[in-house]
């Protein structure tokens with residue numbers, strides 16, 4: 711497990727584009743079907759847009775029809791952390807990058823087997839490292 715990355719809001723703001731900052735540091739959500747990865751089938755590994763930690767793989771990505779990139783499991787259990795989120799009058803589970811606490815999206819329990827989980831992630835929180 712790599713070391714935790716901590717930066718001030720001002721440091722993140724200087725590093726990230728305004729859109730990425732809004733989603734990852736202010737817990738924003740990109741509009742459905744607006745992101746660059748929801749329909750992406752390119753083989754590779756998805757990394758954190760803030761700290762470049764590996765988070766998800768194309769092999770565990772599936773087409774959920776939601777308009778956001780969806781995965782049934784993270785690259786490993788230590789890669790992401792979760793938090794209970796009761797904002798917007800909903801009871802949801804927030805998914806964060808375990809290394810830098812970037813807001814990634816939410817996890818729901820209506821995913822496909824074998825995990826039954828659906829990690830619903832903002833494209834803006836991810837960068838794709840194409841394999842090969």
Ligand SMILES: [Zn+2]
Pocket residue numbers: 758759760761762763807808809810811812
């Ligand atoms: Zn991160």
